[in-house]
Structure formats: structure tokens, C-alpha cells
Amino acid sequence: MVRGRNAGERAGRAVYNLAVAGGFVFMVLPILLVLWLSLFSNEILTFPPDGYSLRWYQGLLGQQQFIAGFLTSLQVAVLATVLGLLVSVPASLALTRLEFRGRQAILQLLLAPLVVPAIVIGTSLYVLFVEIEIATDLPAVGSVVGLSLAHVLITIPWCVRLVTANLIGVNPAIEEAAASLGARPATVVFKVTLPLIWPGIVAAGLFGFVTSFGNLEISLFLIAPGQTTLPIAILQYLAWKIDPTIAAVSAMQILVIAAGLLITDRFVSLSRVV
Amino acid sequence: MTRRGLSAAALLAPATLLVVATLVAxxxxxxxYSLNRFVPGEFMVEAVTAANYIKFFTDPYYLAVLGTTLWVSLLVTVICLVAGFPAALFLARTRTRFKSLLILAVVLPLFVGNAVRAAGWMVAFGQKGVINAILGGLGLITTPIEIMYTTTAVIIGIVAVNLPFVVLTLQSVLEGIDPAPEEAALSLGARPFATWWLVTLPQAVPGVLAAGVLCFILAMNAYATPVLLGGPSFQMMAPVVANEILQQSNWPFGGALSFVLMAVTLTLTAAANLIVARRYRV
Known part of the structure; x- marks a missing residue:
């Protein structure tokens, strides 16, 4: 970097550095505050704390609501991610490798779940599910399948975006070489294309999983009474009070996601996928 | 149909059908349903009426909710773009080994969910929260200041929720910009700020637009943050829609609210795209 030539430029550089640091601190601050609170020994929020304790983490196993919510969220997120990848990877292949009419329109349609407000998606799916229940007597609202299908919808744009971006980066000459040496189209896809874009597939899976796991606005409409997901359980508790117990629940979620990110980072550098 | 056309259809069908069935339908x-009539006690009566839309646009309460949602979203978008640009530029240009760690600092908040981050701000903003404890400890205030359940709290909360999206979008565009022209400008004697203003920023316009649009949509859509940090008297569109459908069971009016929210969001983002495209020919 070029050194400041005068006081004005040095001041400018200081402002820039401060802005960079400020941006990062601002993003991380709420997470650090939650982690800090989860270690307080006093139950009622006061600063500075009376002391530190891990007892809120021990108490987590007795929190039925959060455990049930966590299991539902995990189940739904895994199903939604797998299904999302299964439909999005072939679609991305067609969108980047084949010429056909209406390409742009299909792409816009597949990215649309990111543009339509989530609360509107939730509302309209709720209305549809209730109508399906009335028409068929099958439980749609509150079923894991229904919830998962709704979540597949919101994983599709992330999967399509990340996988097509990776496919565009692959030199088509490699695939053409394989094809001209006699590989069949399916062989080219499985032996050449997919191995080349797998960082994109990992990233798509990660983003899809997290989008589904953290979703609140759509799940809110589609759970039955007595059923919950982790984000909804956290929201409902927070609307009532904030204490070290909810901080410990949040901390567990933060640690699970951080671990997932670090593991992903070992396979594909995070700075390459996002 | 050619064989190509057939295989394209086969590859695209599952994803397309899924989106049609769970989004379009x-x-x-x-x-x-938003054209139906709502009769209390009778649920929903078949009709073709614009009454629900007329109710929205003639009721000062709902217009005020839309107004609040709009100005909060615009303000949040401006703050996020200004606050996010330096961090994004730094991420795009840095060569440190800690880049992955810095990316993690952006992605982790993005991934932990809005409710958890709202919890963090509740720790900071409460009557006995960190901010009041620090200000009181320094002797700057004698009675706690009210931050929780104010518009300021909601704006800070949504900015923090959206900032990682903005930083990542800007960063990916900035990384695609060749740094050579910047270096040329600097070595020819341009000041760093002039270089940024005249060389970097014009090339980053598509990224700024994409980041701004994403941020605006997310803010228009915000649910958890206004519910938790704004309290019962602060109303934005998303919580009002949810309440109308889930608590009041008023599908026709809830439907109308949904379409007003969607139409306003999409119109404004389309307008932003048009204006920027005309001005910068991107």
C-alpha cells in the first residue's frame, strides 16, 4: 500500500482502517455478547456479572422445547438440502451447457424465491397447505414433508446461483476433450464436470442447509401447535425474556454452525466459495 | 423437438416444477383469495372485490406501517452500503493468511440466524444492558437511557443482519475488478480517495446495485428483528402480515397486504435497476 504523503492522507487512511475494523466488529459483536452472557452465573441480566458458570449448558438437556426444535430443524434442513441439490445441479447443467429458448426466464424463475419476500412465501404456502388438508384430509400443515418441501424452495436459488457460477468457471475445452475421446454425455458429467465443480456443490449444500436451518418466516406458518423448530423456539423465548439459558441455546447453535464452517473450510477454502 | 431440447427439458423439469408448485401456484x-370478502365469524366469502386493497390504501394505520417499513429499509440500505464498502474492499484486496478467518467473521453472523443476533443486541440495549452499564459506570448518565423497543434499536439490528450480505456481494464484485488501473492512478499521483471515487467505485456500480437491492429486499422483509427489538408498538409490514393471517385468520386482507408488500418491493428494485442501467450503461 502507498504510504500517506501528508497529514490529510494519513488521516484518510486512518478513517479507512477504522471503518474496516468497525464493520467487522459490528457484525461479530452480537455473537460475542450472546457467548458472554451464556457464561454469567447470575440469572438476571446485570453488568458486570457476579461471576461465571457453565451451569446453563448443563441445564440445556432438560430444555425439551429446544431439543425437539433442534431435531425438527436438523431433519428438515438435511432433507431440504439433499432434495435442493438433486434438482438444482441438473438444472444448473442445462442452464450453462445447453442452448434453448426461455433460458433467461427459467433462470429468473429458479432465482425468484430469493426475491419474493419470505413472509409472502410463508403466507401463500400456508393457504395452499390448509386447502390441501381440507381437500384430501392429509395433514399438510405441521408435517415434516410439507415443511421440507417448503424449505427446498428456498435452497434452490442458492444452489443454482453457486453451482452455475462454478460451471461458468470450468473451461468447456476439458469436457469437449473428454467427449471427443469417446466419453458418453453422462460419463462426461460424472467423471469430468462434477469433480471439477465440487467446491461449488459443497458451498451450495452449506448455504442451502443454513438457509433452511435458520429459516423463521416460512416455518412460522407451517408448524402445527405443539411442534417447533429451533429458530421459532428461540424467538418465542426471547419475546418473553433474555437470560443465560437462551444465551446458552444460542451459543450451541453458534458453535454447531462455526464447526460446520471450519470443517467446510478444510475441504474448500471459504474465501473461494462465498 | 430436438434431442437437445428434450434433455434440457428433462434436466430442468424437477426444479422448475417444484418452484411452480410451491411458489407460483x-x-x-x-x-x-385477496379478492374475496372477509366476514367475521364466517371466515371467507367468495367474491371479486378490490375492497381489501381499498381498505389498505385508505386506512392511515396501514399506510403508516408501509411508510415506516419503506423509510427504515431505505435508511438501512444506505447505512449498509456505506458501512460495508470499506470492509468489502479490504477483504477483496487483502493478502493476509487470515483471510479465511475474516471471511468466517462475515459468514458466521450471516448463518446464525436473526433471532440469535437480536438476542445479542438485547444484551447490549436493555435497561441493565451493556451500553447502560458502561455509560452509567463512566458517570455519563444517572438514569438508564431507553434503547430497547425504539426505532434506533430496530435499525441497528437490521443493519447488523444485512451487513454480511452486503459485504459478501460487494467483495465478490470487487475481487473481479483488475487492481492495475487503481495502481496506475495512484502511481500517477492521484490521491487515494480520488482513486477510489474515480476508478474503483464506477467499476463497482453493478456490485453496489446488487448489494443494495438484496439489502433492501431483506429489510422490507424483516420479521424477527422488529418483533424482538421494536416491541409491540413498532410495526413493520412482515409482522403485520403474519398477524393478519395467523391470529386474525383474515386471509383476504392478509393476502392483499402480502401483494402490496411484494409489489412495492419489486417495483422499487426494478426502478433502481433501470435508473442505474441508464446512468452507467451496465
Whole structure:
């Protein structure tokens, strides 16, 4: 970097550095505050704390609501991610490798779940599910399948975006070489294309999983009474009070996601996928 | 149909059908219901009426909710773009080994969910929260200041929720910009700020637009943050829609609210795209 030539430029550089640091601190601050609170020994929020304790983490196993919510969220997120990848990877292949009419329109349609407000998606799916229940007597609202299908919808744009971006980066000459040496189209896809874009597939899976796991606005409409997901359980508790117990629940979620990110980072550098 | 056309159709069909079945069809149904009449006690009566939309645009309460949602979203978008640009530029240009760690600092908050981050701000903003404890400890205030359940709290909360999206979008565009022209400008004697203003920023316009649009949509859509940090008297569109459908069971009016929210969001983002495209020919 070029050194400041005068006081004005040095001041400018200081402002820039401060802005960079400020941006990062601002993003991380709420997470650090939650982690800090989860270690307080006093139950009622006061600063500075009376002391530190891990007892809120021990108490987590007795929190039925959060455990049930966590299991539902995990189940739904895994199903939604797998299904999302299964439909999005072939679609991305067609969108980047084949010429056909209406390409742009299909792409816009597949990215649309990111543009339509989530609360509107939730509302309209709720209305549809209730109508399906009335028409068929099958439980749609509150079923894991229904919830998962709704979540597949919101994983599709992330999967399509990340996988097509990776496919565009692959030199088509490699695939053409394989094809001209006699590989069949399916062989080219499985032996050449997919191995080349797998960082994109990992990233798509990660983003899809997290989008589904953290979703609140759509799940809110589609759970039955007595059923919950982790984000909804956290929201409902927070609307009532904030204490070290909810901080410990949040901390567990933060640690699970951080671990997932670090593991992903070992396979594909995070700075390459996002 | 050619064989190519057939295989394209086969590859695209599952994803397309899924989006049509779970996005397009429900929206069509909801739009139809927004034209129905709501009779308390009777649920929903078949009709074709614009009454629900007229109710929205003539009731000062709902217009005020839309107004609040709009100005909060615009303000949040401006703050996020200004606050996010330096961090994004730094991420795009840095060569440190800690880049992955810095990316993690952006992605982790993005991934932990809005409710958890709202919890963090509740720790900071409460009557006995960190901010009041620090200000009181320094002797700057004698009675706690009110931050929780104010518009300021909601704006800070949504900015923090959206900032990682903005930083990542800007960063990926900035990384695609060749740094050579910047270096040329600097070595020819341009000041760093002039270089940024005249060389970097014009090339980053598509990224700024994409980041701004994403941020605006997310803010228009915000649910958890206004519910938790704004309290019962602060109303934005998303919580009002949810309440109308889930608590009041008023599908026609809830449907109308949904379509007003969607139409306003999409119109403004389309307008932003048009204006920027005309001005910068991107």
C-alpha cells in the first residue's frame, strides 16, 4: 500500500482502517455478547456479572422445547438440502451447457424465491397447505414433508446461483476433450464436470442447509401447535425474556454452525466459495 | 423437438416444477383469495372485490406501517452500503493468511440466524444492558437511557443482519475488478480517495446495485428483528402480515397486504435497476 504523503492522507487512511475494523466488529459483536452472557452465573441480566458458570449448558438437556426444535430443524434442513441439490445441479447443467429458448426466464424463475419476500412465501404456502388438508384430509400443515418441501424452495436459488457460477468457471475445452475421446454425455458429467465443480456443490449444500436451518418466516406458518423448530423456539423465548439459558441455546447453535464452517473450510477454502 | 431440447427439458423439469408448485401456484391462489370478502365469524366469502386493497390504501394505520417499513429499509440500505464498502474492499484486496478467518467473521453472523443476533443486541440495549452499564459506570448518565423497543434499536439490528450480505456481494464484485488501473492512478499521483471515487467505485456500480437491492429486499422483509427489538408498538409490514393471517385468520386482507408488500418491493428494485442501467450503461 502507498504510504500517506501528508497529514490529510494519513488521516484518510486512518478513517479507512477504522471503518474496516468497525464493520467487522459490528457484525461479530452480537455473537460475542450472546457467548458472554451464556457464561454469567447470575440469572438476571446485570453488568458486570457476579461471576461465571457453565451451569446453563448443563441445564440445556432438560430444555425439551429446544431439543425437539433442534431435531425438527436438523431433519428438515438435511432433507431440504439433499432434495435442493438433486434438482438444482441438473438444472444448473442445462442452464450453462445447453442452448434453448426461455433460458433467461427459467433462470429468473429458479432465482425468484430469493426475491419474493419470505413472509409472502410463508403466507401463500400456508393457504395452499390448509386447502390441501381440507381437500384430501392429509395433514399438510405441521408435517415434516410439507415443511421440507417448503424449505427446498428456498435452497434452490442458492444452489443454482453457486453451482452455475462454478460451471461458468470450468473451461468447456476439458469436457469437449473428454467427449471427443469417446466419453458418453453422462460419463462426461460424472467423471469430468462434477469433480471439477465440487467446491461449488459443497458451498451450495452449506448455504442451502443454513438457509433452511435458520429459516423463521416460512416455518412460522407451517408448524402445527405443539411442534417447533429451533429458530421459532428461540424467538418465542426471547419475546418473553433474555437470560443465560437462551444465551446458552444460542451459543450451541453458534458453535454447531462455526464447526460446520471450519470443517467446510478444510475441504474448500471459504474465501473461494462465498 | 430436438434431442437437445428434450434433455434440457428433462434436466430442468424437477426444479422448475417444484418452484411452480410451491411458489407460483400458492401465489396465484393467495392473489385470488385477496379478492374475496372477509366476514367475521364466517371466515371467507367468495367474491371479486378490490375492497381489501381499498381498505389498505385508505386506512392511515396501514399506510403508516408501509411508510415506516419503506423509510427504515431505505435508511438501512444506505447505512449498509456505506458501512460495508470499506470492509468489502479490504477483504477483496487483502493478502493476509487470515483471510479465511475474516471471511468466517462475515459468514458466521450471516448463518446464525436473526433471532440469535437480536438476542445479542438485547444484551447490549436493555435497561441493565451493556451500553447502560458502561455509560452509567463512566458517570455519563444517572438514569438508564431507553434503547430497547425504539426505532434506533430496530435499525441497528437490521443493519447488523444485512451487513454480511452486503459485504459478501460487494467483495465478490470487487475481487473481479483488475487492481492495475487503481495502481496506475495512484502511481500517477492521484490521491487515494480520488482513486477510489474515480476508478474503483464506477467499476463497482453493478456490485453496489446488487448489494443494495438484496439489502433492501431483506429489510422490507424483516420479521424477527422488529418483533424482538421494536416491541409491540413498532410495526413493520412482515409482522403485520403474519398477524393478519395467523391470529386474525383474515386471509383476504392478509393476502392483499402480502401483494402490496411484494409489489412495492419489486417495483422499487426494478426502478433502481433501470435508473442505474441508464446512468452507467451496465
Amino acid at each position: 400458492p401465489l396465484v391462489l393467495l392473489f385470488r
